[in-house]
Amino acid sequence: MSIKPKKLLLIGVDQAIPYLLNKFLAEGILPNINKIVEKGVSGEAYSCPPCDTPTNWTTIATGAKTAVHGATSFYIHIPGEPLDHGLNIRSRGSLSKYCEAEYLWDAADKQGLTSFVFNYPGGWPGNLKNGGIGLLTWPLPETLPRELTMTTTLKYTKNGSKKALKIKSMEEKDLEIKTYLPPLQISIEIQHKNINKFPPLKAYIIAKKENEYDRLAIQNGNDSNYQILNNEEWSDWICNQVSTEYGILPCLFKARIKKLASDGSSLSLQLTSIYNTKGWTNPEEYGEKIIRNAIIYELARDQKVDYMISGKVKSFLGLARKEALTIAKTIKYMKDYINWDICFFHIHLLDSVNHSTLGHLYPESSLYTEKREKKAWDHIQTAYRIVDEMVKLLLESVVDEETIVVFLSDHGAMPSWKVINFIPSFVEANLLSYKLDDSKENYLIDWTKTKTFPYIEPMYVWVNLKGRDPHGIVDSSDYESVRDDIINTLYNLKDPDTGEKIIELAMKGGCNAVASTLGVLGSVSRKYAHKIPFIVKINHNELLTYPNTFDQIMFSGSK
16 A cells, blocks of 8 residues: 655756757666656646746746736846936845745745755745755845855965965964974964954874975864864864854864875965855754754855856856755755655756757758767766756655655756847837946936837846836826837847847736736736736747847846
8 A cells, every 4th residue: 555645855956948858768778767767757838928937936836927926037126216226226126025926935834844945946934843945055135145265275485485384483382282393373263255354273294204294284163172083084064153244153164184285384274165064954943053063165156147157168167966865965964953744845956058059950050060979969968967966865865655746847948059239129119228337338227218128037128117216207198109119129139149139028018917918928916917928939049139238238237
């Protein structure tokens, strides 16, 4: 007799494309995901429009469509705010206070079930009485940074010019640490743009043998105790209270002797990221517990936009694997710690890899070469293998016969190799205007001449309406004619190489029935009405997508 399921693990994998998933399953390279498929049911579904991360993970977490929950993409505009204000707050639509539908974990919480939500694009900060929510690598506003610095290596010498990196002769005579050679003193100090002051921690180079230095004694924060660190060995977690722009934050890091001269003349000391324990989990106590028990070092990524890869894909995949392993370790730890009944989490690596590589697979792409195609397939396959490895760890550590396992994605992707900049067309149509600032170096929006303001995520254009918007100049009597001008401008956009029209459909927002009946962009939330949504024309010959960063194309110099 089968056991009735009582628990739920939702494995959220962003942009897991059905074609690729089925291809790799058939090739036998995803044995652990295949176990889920073989023991359950599988299928495909349409994403809720707009087909992006915040919208669809909110739909998954609530069971509601876009018109109900209101998370309309990465950037939301709230009527009454300046039209460009929302572009400074990426992903705020994913915050729980803006969600107008109930999250499934909140419904479970009311029934006394314990939930753990981790690295999920929605729901922060939550208010669970049983369990909690935590972030990892997925950024949301109204949080504190998990990492203040990336991995650092400090190089000390006896004759160095920098005072903070000098090896000094012993100054304290009452040091109660056994050493066969006279102890040498260093100071561990971190200088970084995110740190105002890192209180110096004392450390001593000492000798376990009579003829060489081979150990380090490190002060543990304000504690008078010292950790003794052997050569090439990681320390335990070291505490420090670090001054930042967010105030004094309790931080943890580990240190490792990378290289130590036997005569004590030089030391290379490697530090992990400086991890802040505060402001990214709720309840806050989870932060320190997750760092101490589950974090795999070097998670930090230098990325301006969360779904874009900065640098080499191969290097990114190395970090992505550490992220996947950290997620699996965290979920196991929290299973042991709070015994959750429901766990929702999300990992984003496939989305990042797809954005960077799919254009190299398509023969008609200008990016395509046989060499690039082979490398792209290697990277994509590696990314899926990382996900499969994570699934294996979860199946072995937190899943039993009472647990339903859901492997789910939010949307797919297509190869792309072009971007369009539609701003010049809006300027030429006298819908949008810029002016030089006082320094004559940057362009700013000229609100006295700007009739419309376009967003890209979501693909809405707002009318700068007098009496509603702070800089409004469009009279209500001209409202409809301006909306017509927007639509005409969008339809006149053409691919300069082929002459084909770019926009497949542009329509007036503000009416749920119209958008829902057309069935193209889905229902438009009443709360965020009065905009014109539009979609990009996609065919097999040319694919044009909107730019992924506002800084590079859309609003350069406008902030």
